[in-house]
Amino acid sequence: MPDEPNGTIHVESQSLADEAGMEELRSLLLGPTEKQLADVHALLTDPQRQLKEVAHILPAAIAVRSRQDDELTDAMAPTVAAALDRSIRKDPQPLADALFPVMGPAIRKSIAAALSGMIESFNQTLAHSLSIRGLRWRFEALRTGRSFAEVVMLHTLLYRVEQVFLIHKETGLLLQQVSAGGTAVQDGDMVSGMLTAIQDFVHDSFSTRRDDQLETLQVGELTVWIEQGPLAVLAGVIRGNAPIELRSIFRETLERIHLQYGAAMKEFKGDAAPFAPVAEMLEECLRSRYHEAEQPARSGRLLTPFRIAAALLLMIVLVWGFFWLRNQRRWDDFVARLRSEPGIVVTDAEKRGWKYHIGGLRDPLAADPQVILRESGIDPRGVVDHWEPFTALSPEIVLARAKKLLAPPASVNLKVAENTLVADGFASHQWVLQARQAVRWLPGLGQLREDNLLDLERIEDPLLMFQLDRAELVPGQEDKFTRLSADIGRLQAQAQAMQKNVRLEIVGHTDGSGSEAHNNTLSAERAQTVANALRTRLPVWTNLTVEAAGTKERLRDEFTEADRATNRSVTFRVISTDAR
Amino acid sequence: MIQKKVCMVGTFAVGKTSLVRQFVESVYSDKYHTTVGVKVDKKVVAVGEQDVTLVLWDIEGAETGHELRQSYLRGAAGYLLVADGTRPDTIANAEALQARAEATVGSVPFLLLLNKVDLGEHWRVDPEELARLRALNWLVITTSAKTGQGVDMAFATLAQKIMGD
Numbered sequence: 001m002p003d004e005p006n007g008t009i010h011v012e013s014q015s016l017a018d019e020a021g022m023e024e025l026r027s028l029l030l031g032p033t034e035k036q037l038a039d040v041h042a043l044l045t046d047p048q049r050q051l052k053e054v055a056h057i058l059p060a061a062i063a064v065r066s067r068q069d070d071e072l073t074d075a076m077a078p079t080v081a082a083a084l085d086r087s088i089r090k091d092p093q094p095l096a097d098a099l100f101p102v103m104g105p106a107i108r109k110s111i112a113a114a115l116s117g118m119i120e121s122f123n124q125t126l127a128h129s130l131s132i133r134g135l136r137w138r139f140e141a142l143r144t145g146r147s148f149a150e151v152v153m154l155h156t157l158l159y160r161v162e163q164v165f166l167i168h169k170e171t172g173l174l175l176q177q178v179s180a181g182g183t184a185v186q187d188g189d190m191v192s193g194m195l196t197a198i199q200d201f202v203h204d205s206f207s208t209r210r211d212d213q214l215e216t217l218q219v220g221e222l223t224v225w226i227e228q229g230p231l232a233v234l235a236g237v238i239r240g241n242a243p244i245e246l247r248s249i250f251r252e253t254l255e256r257i258h259l260q261y262g263a264a265m266k267e268f269k270g271d272a273a274p275f276a277p278v279a280e281m282l283e284e285c286l287r288s289r290y291h292e293a294e295q296p297a298r299s300g301r302l303l304t305p306f307r308i309a310a311a312l313l314l315m316i317v318l319v320w321g322f323f324w325l326r327n328q329r330r331w332d333d334f335v336a337r338l339r340s341e342p343g344i345v346v347t348d349a350e351k352r353g354w355k356y357h358i359g360g361l362r363d364p365l366a367a368d369p370q371v372i373l374r375e376s377g378i379d380p381r382g383v384v385d386h387w388e389p390f391t392a393l394s395p396e397i398v399l400a401r402a403k404k405l406l407a408p409p410a411s412v413n414l415k416v417a418e419n420t421l422v423a424d425g426f427a428s429h430q431w432v433l434q435a436r437q438a439v440r441w442l443p444g445l446g447q448l449r450e451d452n453l454l455d456l457e458r459i460e461d462p463l464l465m466f467q468l469d470r471a472e473l474v475p476g477q478e479d480k481f482t483r484l485s486a487d488i489g490r491l492q493a494q495a496q497a498m499q500k501n502v503r504l505e506i507v508g509h510t511d512g513s514g515s516e517a518h519n520n521t522l523s524a525e526r527a528q529t530v531a532n533a534l535r536t537r538l539p540v541w542t543n544l545t546v547e548a549a550g551t552k553e554r555l556r557d558e559f560t561e562a563d564r565a566t567n568r569s570v571t572f573r574v575i576s577t578d579a580r
Numbered sequence: 581m582i583q584k585k586v587c588m589v590g591t592f593a594v595g596k597t598s599l600v601r602q603f604v605e606s607v608y609s610d611k612y613h614t615t616v617g618v619k620v621d622k623k624v625v626a627v628g629e630q631d632v633t634l635v636l637w638d639i640e641g642a643e644t645g646h647e648l649r650q651s652y653l654r655g656a657a658g659y660l661l662v663a664d665g666t667r668p669d670t671i672a673n674a675e676a677l678q679a680r681a682e683a684t685v686g687s688v689p690f691l692l693l694l695n696k697v698d699l700g701e702h703w704r705v706d707p708e709e710l711a712r713l714r715a716l717n718w719l720v721i722t723t724s725a726k727t728g729q730g731v732d733m734a735f736a737t738l739a740q741k742i743m744g745d
Contacts, residue, residue: 171585171655172620173635189583193620193635200651201616270582270632270657 159240160288162222165192166257166278167233168268172196175232175265176278180286195235199226229254231265236285246287253285327378331356334376341367342396348386356383363392365400391443398444405442406435411500411576412453422449426494426574429457454494456574458487459504463555463569464530469514471525474565484572485537491574492538505573506531507547509555511564516550524548530570581624583633584742585655586735589648589677590662591670592641595695598725599662600638603735618652625736627743634739648677650684658689658742660734665694665722666702671709689741691719693734698724 027034043049065072088095141151163179165188172195177188202214217224223242227234227250234254238246257278258265264274335349335358343366348359356378362369369387373380392398395416402421408414412425421439432455439448462484465474473481488504495502508523508530527546534544555571556563588596597619604623617640624633637656642648653659661678663670674692681690692713694705713720721737723730 168655171657172637173583173585173655187622189622189633189635190620193585193622193637194616197618197620197637197652198616200649200654201618204649204651270584272581272583 158289159238159242159246161236161238161242161246161286163237164282164285165195165233165235165237166275166282167192167196167235168265169196169229169231169233171268171270173268173270173272175268175272175275176282178279178282178286180288192235195224195226196233199233225250227251227254229258231258231262234282234285243289246285249287250285253281257281330376330378334358334373334378337372337376338369341372342394343367343392343400344369344387345390345392354382357385358383359386360388361390361392362387363397364389365397365404366392393444395444398442402439402442402445406431406438408435409576411494411498411502413498416445417449419444419446420449421445421447422452424452424494425498425500426454426456426491429455429460432457452494454487454490456491459484459491459572459574463566463571465565466526466529466568466570468511468568469522471522471529473529481533485534488534488572489538501543501577503543503545503575503577505545505547505575506534507549507553507571507573509549509553509567509569509571510551511567512551512554512558513564519550520548523550526568526570581631581633582743583635584657584739586634586636586738586742587653587656587659587681588636588638588662589653589659589674589681590641591643591664591667591673591677594641594662594664594667594670595725596638596641596660596662599660599693599695599723599731599734600636602725602728602731604636617649623735625739627736627739630743632739632743634735642677643673646680648680650680653681653684656681656685656688658738659685660738661690661692663692663694665696665705666699668704668706668709671705675713689738691721691734691738691741693730694720694722695725697722697729698726 030037043053062072084095137151138148140146141148144151160180163177163186165177166175167173168175172193174188174192177192198217199214203212213226213228215226215228217226221239223238225236225238225242225247227236227247232254234250234257236246236250261275261278331351335346338344338349338358339346343363345361346358347361348357350357358369369385370380373383373385399414399416399421402414402416406414408423409425409427409431412423412427412431415422415424421435421442423435427435432450432453436448439445462480464477464481464484466472467474491502491504494500506527508525508527510519510523510526514522524546527548531544531546551567554567555569556566558564558567588600590596600619600621604621619638621636621638622633623636624631626632637652639649639652659681661674661681663674671692671694678690678692697703710720719737719741721730721734723734725731
């Protein structure tokens with residue numbers, strides 16, 4: 001066992017000896033680097049030194065990264081914003097101090113622009129206040145509810161950019177020039193030289209600041225607006241009052257020119273040729289606006305080809321319009337008349353293509369559309385018509401149909417009232433019978449009303465009987481005679497009302513006994529007896545004739561005494577003397 | 581066409597305006613000198629095959645370099661120094677003006693015109709002074725705005741120098 005501790009001691013002493021050897025070996029091998037390693041270690045563990053190192057490379061590192069991409073900016077933005085925010089909360093003064101030199105001019109410039117616009121309009125208002133035109137405008141302002149300044153502005157906002165110069169700033173030489181048609185073009189080379197000289201003069205003489213430049217020249221009604229760029233100046237010669245927006249057009253044009261021709265302008269040695277295309281851009285500045293009432297007369301010539309053509313065109317349009325209107329009116333009248341025509345139902349009336357079309361239903365008894373068309377004055381060639389026949393029930397057509405079918409004598413007046421055919425006047429018994437029958441078959445009618453119709457049968461049928469061989473009536477016929485005379489009175493009244501000439505023939509008859517001469521005399525006496533009797537009842541009757549028929553118009557063959565008694569009589573005939 | 585800005589620089593009453601008037605038909609009135617201090621004219625001259633438009637800025641007379649408006653000189657491709665041959669001080673002034681001009685526009689071509697050569701008996705140009713200037717590589721031309729002597733040549737020479745001979 002004693003060996004064991006010895007052994008152990010041996011090992012320990014052995015390892016101690018090894019340790020010292022290793023140390024020596026290490027220092028021999030790594031001697032120079034050891035110090036460096038110690039330094040690195042110190043650097044990694046000492047925050048103070050780390051700080052110094054990072055501070056050393058930070059600016060360069062930021063620059064390198066910024067060139068690479070925007071990530072650093074993105075990352076820092078919130079922090080910077082927060083820092084600014086906190087700084088302002090804490091004390092706004094330092095930031096205000098820092099911004100002051102920037103803010104001052106910016107604010108001044110914007111206020112100056114606003115003020116100059118305001119003063120301009122104020123001046124205009126003042127200038128126009130006390131003239132007749134001004135008074136008129138004031139009235140207009142009152143009428144329209146606008147402000148006076150607004151009305152003045154509306155009336156005076158007339159301008160024309162007449163010339164635009166692009167001038168090289170350094171040399172004052174002309175780069176390009178455009179002018180509106182018809183305006184006097186000054187020698188651009190000298191104008192641009194003088195404009196530059198004047199700008200320099202004004203700048204040198206009155207201005208205190210480097211970036212203050214002449215912006216406007218006012219000469220009578222001409223204004224020169226000068227827009228300054230770093231390399232070139234744009235000058236527009238304007239007649240009238242241009243709106244402030246024009247400035248921005250000038251400015252934008254100048255900016256675009258700088259963008260495209262900046263390099264060329266920097267190297268400009270007097271050759272303006274490369275700037276020829278600029279003319280197109282400058283032409284955009286040649287704007288104009290006139291008030292309608294004050295459009296300048298374009299030229300003294302009244303009869304320009306354009307005007308003649310326009311006048312001709314106007315004339316053609318007017319003439320065409322007149323005819324079109326007239327035709328339209330005629331057509332409307334024609335259609336209206338057809339619509340009002342009984343027995344015609346218009347279902348189609350319009351213009352299709354070049355032709356008028358008209359059509360619908362038409363009763364054959366209705367008026368002829370072709371006749372109406374001819375009366376309307378419309379060219380029939382321009383009209384297409386198509387009609388379907390139908391049976392109309394309008395009173396006019398019903399009446400026409402009745403007249404056509406019944407062929408009433410001239411002494412009868414027909415009219416239609418509430419599905420009834422009304423006949424007035426007088427007619428033969430035969431016609432009356434026929435009419436009564438026919439009216440039942442006429443569409444739209446039911447019956448014949450004959451309250452005022454005298455059936456001539458009532459006069460022509462009865463006989464007045466006479467005593468044998470005497471011119472005296474057989475007694476007991478008073479009632480018959482009374483009825484007869486009443487009917488004759490009605491006939492007379494009807495004839496008068498209808499203005500018809502009617503003659504009443506009183507015909508005397510005898511029986512076959514006795515000589516013919518005696519019979520003639522006797523029949524004449526009998527007729528005369530009746531005529532006299534009638535005259536006592538109808539004093540105004542004038543057209544009354546007496547006929548002696550004797551035995552010539554025998555009423556009956558005489559087989560019995562009754563037959564002979566019948567023949568001893570007087571009869572009546574009604575003769576209408578107007579042509580039937 | 582090529583355009584070049586050319587300035588006329590010199591003391592009062594040395595005859596700059598008369599020279600320009602001799603050279604071109606003027607559009608603007610001489611009043612501009614007293615108001616704006618400059619008058620712009622133009623003249624087309626031929627340099628070899630090429631036509632060049634000279635835009636002439638006739639700047640009001642200045643006694644010293646400080647009185648010379650730099651802004652009017654800006655962008656000039658060349659200039660004419662004008663002195664009065666009968667007034668030696670104007671030649672001395674011309675030197676000062678040249679220095680000022682060169683400071684503004686750089687070393688662009690220029691000529692010294694000794695004007696009023698028609699006033700023979702009053703001519704007071706010191707030959708030594710002249711020799712000194714020529715030694716400085718100055719080009720000197722004697723002119724007369726009255727008779728036109730040397731005028732066209734002066735402008736043509738300057739145009740040639742501007743266009744690089």
